[in-house]
Amino acid sequence: MSAPDREGPPQHLASDGPRGRGGGFGLPAATALVVGSIIGTGVFALPSALAPYGPIALVAFVMVTIGALALAAVFGRLSERVPGSGGPYVYAREAFGEFAGFLTAWSYWITAWAGNAAIAVAWVGYVEVFVNKGHHTWGSIAIALTGLWVPAIVNLTGVRNIGAFQVVTTVLKFLPLAFMATAGLLFVKSGNFGAFNASGGSALGAVSAAGAIALFSYIGLETASVAAGRVREPKRNVPRATVYGTLACAAIYLLGTLSVFGTVPHAQLGSSTAPFTDAMNAIAGGHWAGNLVAAAAIVSGLGALNGWTLICAEMPMAAARDGLFPAAFTGTRGRSEVPAFGILSATVLASVLTVVSYTSFTKVFTEIVLLSVLTAVIPYLVSAAAQLYWLVVRGRQELERPRFARDVTVALLALAFSYWSIQGSGYQTVYYGLFTILLGIPVYIWLKRPAAAARTAATTGPAEPAVPTAAPLPKAARTARPVSLPTILRRALTARHQH
Numbered sequence: 001m002s003a004p005d006r007e008g009p010p011q012h013l014a015s016d017g018p019r020g021r022g023g024g025f026g027l028p029a030a031t032a033l034v035v036g037s038i039i040g041t042g043v044f045a046l047p048s049a050l051a052p053y054g055p056i057a058l059v060a061f062v063m064v065t066i067g068a069l070a071l072a073a074v075f076g077r078l079s080e081r082v083p084g085s086g087g088p089y090v091y092a093r094e095a096f097g098e099f100a101g102f103l104t105a106w107s108y109w110i111t112a113w114a115g116n117a118a119i120a121v122a123w124v125g126y127v128e129v130f131v132n133k134g135h136h137t138w139g140s141i142a143i144a145l146t147g148l149w150v151p152a153i154v155n156l157t158g159v160r161n162i163g164a165f166q167v168v169t170t171v172l173k174f175l176p177l178a179f180m181a182t183a184g185l186l187f188v189k190s191g192n193f194g195a196f197n198a199s200g201g202s203a204l205g206a207v208s209a210a211g212a213i214a215l216f217s218y219i220g221l222e223t224a225s226v227a228a229g230r231v232r233e234p235k236r237n238v239p240r241a242t243v244y245g246t247l248a249c250a251a252i253y254l255l256g257t258l259s260v261f262g263t264v265p266h267a268q269l270g271s272s273t274a275p276f277t278d279a280m281n282a283i284a285g286g287h288w289a290g291n292l293v294a295a296a297a298i299v300s301g302l303g304a305l306n307g308w309t310l311i312c313a314e315m316p317m318a319a320a321r322d323g324l325f326p327a328a329f330t331g332t333r334g335r336s337e338v339p340a341f342g343i344l345s346a347t348v349l350a351s352v353l354t355v356v357s358y359t360s361f362t363k364v365f366t367e368i369v370l371l372s373v374l375t376a377v378i379p380y381l382v383s384a385a386a387q388l389y390w391l392v393v394r395g396r397q398e399l400e401r402p403r404f405a406r407d408v409t410v411a412l413l414a415l416a417f418s419y420w421s422i423q424g425s426g427y428q429t430v431y432y433g434l435f436t437i438l439l440g441i442p443v444y445i446w447l448k449r450p451a452a453a454a455r456t457a458a459t460t461g462p463a464e465p466a467v468p469t470a471a472p473l474p475k476a477a478r479t480a481r482p483v484s485l486p487t488i489l490r491r492a493l494t495a496r497h498q499h
Contacts, residue, residue: 034245037220054198067417076239086318087226123301169303188262313342
């Protein structure tokens with residue numbers, strides 16, 4: 001399946017180098033990458049962000065979970081058919097051409113580093129259980145910057161350290177969440193939930209708005225496909241890691257959020273900076289349990305930032321190899337080909353956004369979350385459209401009817417879910433998000449200048465030599481009137497008689 005403006009096979013499809021072989025991630029590490037990227041500190045801060053809507057937010061969470069599972073299935077099918085690192089970028093370019101691929105990569109790149117800023121902000125809330133308890137702004141900024149740069153340093157040391165760090169932090173973060181999702185349900189009290197729809201608006205509006213925030217919890221389900229070139233046996237392990245990781249997170253999310261809503265009074269939950277800590281304190285009747293959760297959330301945030309820092313560099317590197325991102329993103333260092341420029345540039349941008357957010361935004365976490373969600377949903381939407389496009393063009397010929405019908409249904413569900421998520425982000429977020437994405441168009445034009453110049457030169461070819469022209473006729477010849485045939489015969493006879 002190729003688009004009209006394709007200029008040959010993408011470099012990431014031609015070869016992924018040594019990254020896809022024995023030195024990469026196995027299924028456990030790939031699944032940990034998905035789980036670790038999905039479960040960051042966002043889930044630990046999410047109950048507070050959803051609290052203004054009331055328990056109706058749990059309805060939104062269920063709908064978001066269904067949509068997230070549909071997207072996971074779509075990414076699994078796409079990764080089987082289109083190998084190589086890059087995820088949504090690869091699928092968009094393969095289906096719709098270079099410009100769609102570029103905008104998808106640009107949008108997702110913004111999601112990655114802006115999402116890191118959101119994770120860092122949520123992470124600060126749990127660090128401040130122990131230090132900077134007065135939440136002084138510049139103290140919070142210093143903590144957030146530490147959280148951004150420690151994982152960046154880990155990433156710069158190589159793939160093996162990234163994988164090991166990801167597995168350890170995933171296990172540690174899962175324990176308190178699993179406790180809240182199981183034993184925590186025993187301590188739920190109906191009086192803590194508050195009004196079912198506390199937003200003051202319509203139920204549909206509350207569900208849509210809460211769903212846009214809840215979707216942030218599932219951003220990262222595609223990370224195994226983005227880093228597919230670093231996964232062993234990617235056609236087998238990437239789809240499994242994507243689906244298994246999303247299913248595990250879905251169970252933990254739904255039940256854990258329900259427990260927090262039912263153990264922390266609604267009035268307190270809305271202003272909490274560490275809702276899971278407050279829930280554990282309410283269950284245990286002291287501060288020691290909440291401190292354990294805070295420690296786990298700190299580890300969780302570092303794990304999520306570790307995985308996302310890698311993703312911040314992987315997709316731009318895949319696009320840069322195709323000439324659709326600045327060439328600096330192709331730079332790597334070491335035997336494991338660490339994309340150093342991508343890691344450092346994304347961490348710098350996330351650091352700047354974090355500082356701006358703390359000094360300018362009133363609801364720091366929510367504002368960054370909504371921007372991250374919008375820029376993530378667009379690559380999700382394009383990926384679902386790419387899957388649907390392939391099914392329409394070639395699916396009937398290559399798939400059995402039951403499989404074809406199932407894949408079409410899942411792709412349509414993922415597409416509808418993506419549209420719904422954009423609608424729920426709000427007018428202001430859509431405005432700023434769309435403006436940010438469209439800023440990529442001048443970058444695309446700048447990147448395509450050399451290729452356009454080369455095509456123009458090839459089409460025009462070398463200048464042709466001038467065709468020589470005959471010498472000009474004498475003036476008399478140019479002005480002489482034509483001679484008729486009788487006149488010519490008469491002149492010939494006269495000349496003969498004269499001789």
